[in-house]
Amino acid sequence: MRTILEPYLNQQISLTATVCRYGAIRNFYSSKLQFDWQPTLLLTDINFNNLFLDHSWMKMGQTLLAFSPKPGDRIKFSATVVPYIKNSKKDYGFLHPRNPEVLYKTLKYQLERLSSPQAAIKMAIHHKDFDPIAETIFIEQYQQKHLPRQQQRSFIQVAA
16 A cells, blocks of 8 residues: 555655556446456656655556656656555555656666677666676676576676
């Protein structure tokens, strides 16, 4: 439950979030007596007024559909905090996004899409979110996932 949003109920707040992935929910339209699919957006690392949320699903209205954010984008927009029922309990989410803009692509998303480990390391070192400890962990994980056993040792020497 996102009770942290309760004081902001029906207020428009400015927030930043990372786009994680797309989804869809089934809506029932009583006027048409049929179901229809509506696209949704999973936002993670949500920050507003120095408060943080882990994640939130948001229905994509015409504003977000026209904006079409990509997974990995760090976006900034204004939205209204609204209540809804989730598993028979009251929860809070966001509706009516306004003025969306992309701040930057997240480092993790960019690194996962690079083909060579050397390019990934160069980008990590020159990125504003660079952290030497995180880089070491990333190199080890990248090795285990992508490189054959005999090449792992030479990869560390090239990276250093």
